[in-house]
Amino acid sequence: xxxxxxxxxxxxxxxxxxxxxxxxxxxxxxxxxxxxxxxxxxxxxxxxxxxxxxxxxxxxxxxxxxxxxxxxxxxxxxxxxxxxxxxxxxxxxxxxxxxxxxxxxxxxxxxxxxxxxxxxxxxxxxxxxxxxxxxxxxxxxxxxxxxxxxxxxxxxxxxxxxxxxxxxxxxxxxxxxxxxxxxxxxxxxxxxxxxxxxxxxxxxxxxxxxxxxxxxxxxxxxxxxxxxxxxxxxxxxxxxxxxxx
Amino acid sequence: xxxxxxxxxxxxxxxxxxxxxxxxxxxxxxxxxxxxxxxxxxxxxxxxxxxxxxxxxxxxxxxxxxxxxxxxxxxxxxxxxxxxxxxxxxxxxx
Numbered sequence: 001x002x003x004x005x006x007x008x009x010x011x012x013x014x015x016x017x018x019x020x021x022x023x024x025x026x027x028x029x030x031x032x033x034x035x036x037x038x039x040x041x042x043x044x045x046x047x048x049x050x051x052x053x054x055x056x057x058x059x060x061x062x063x064x065x066x067x068x069x070x071x072x073x074x075x076x077x078x079x080x081x082x083x084x085x086x087x088x089x090x091x092x093x094x095x096x097x098x099x100x101x102x103x104x105x106x107x108x109x110x111x112x113x114x115x116x117x118x119x120x121x122x123x124x125x126x127x128x129x130x131x132x133x134x135x136x137x138x139x140x141x142x143x144x145x146x147x148x149x150x151x152x153x154x155x156x157x158x159x160x161x162x163x164x165x166x167x168x169x170x171x172x173x174x175x176x177x178x179x180x181x182x183x184x185x186x187x188x189x190x191x192x193x194x195x196x197x198x199x200x201x202x203x204x205x206x207x208x209x210x211x212x213x214x215x216x217x218x219x220x221x222x223x224x225x226x227x228x229x230x231x232x233x234x235x236x237x238x239x240x241x242x243x244x245x
Numbered sequence: 246x247x248x249x250x251x252x253x254x255x256x257x258x259x260x261x262x263x264x265x266x267x268x269x270x271x272x273x274x275x276x277x278x279x280x281x282x283x284x285x286x287x288x289x290x291x292x293x294x295x296x297x298x299x300x301x302x303x304x305x306x307x308x309x310x311x312x313x314x315x316x317x318x319x320x321x322x323x324x325x326x327x328x329x330x331x332x333x334x335x336x337x338x339x
Contacts, residue, residue: 038339126339149336154255156336171314172335174304182338189339215307215314217254217333222264226254226331228309231317 008050021205028204029053031118033134035082037069038148039124041193047090047097049201055100057114058082069186106130111137120200123147128175135168139239146199148192151182153220155192158211159199163242165213170233188220247272249324251281252331261285272323307333
């Protein structure tokens, strides 16, 4: 117990966090959907902070071209399952965190089971088809959803609390044209993934003001952040009929 | 005519090679986008940002006027002198 307190001493000292906040993290379950650039960055900080239980979802295997940004996967991991590669390092980083690796594609058939025990769901996907699936399920089963996306030196972030602020479909009703092998500087998902970890920890501990009803844009070319207000669409096919919190 | 400040982000900036410009318009969003297309010397900009058939900004973009998403503005939209319009193409990668 003493060691545990020492390990987390510097975050316990944050005003409003305290030992009670640490206990909340230890009792929490976060689902990280995707073990790419966003998911690896976010999960490192969630595990380092002592979130008690993580479920990592990704059906893919590590490719050499992933290594510029997917920082939990290293050269010897090429061709291994991303969930295995990530779990191994995260376990070394913090052995007290329980990690559940799911090497599965997310589909409408398995999504409810995958998200059932989540306190927060982190978006580490690389396509809107699966993001919309996660968004719909999070609205339906009332799970906070921390959305992030990147391209090049640009990133975007918002926190979705069903019933309190818009869902992803309110903000982006139609998916942007699908592109493959998007250019991306590795540190860009690092920035957004770390912000997703901050949002998640804030929600779990109950500190700060989450990024609800605001979309944050990171412009790495100029190193600037811009935000815009975003609101619920009463006609949204996903959350429009839901009562406000 | 009024003058607005247009900010382009991410792939829009890459495609049209402009980060920020000042554009005159008659106060309508469509005219603002048409005049931006002229300013960036690319007619394709109009269709990239505006759904001409439905006479509205495309659904797969975030178009904000002074920090408010155009989708959330219920009142009649009139671009005013000095307004800042930011156009964000949603990002997809992870």
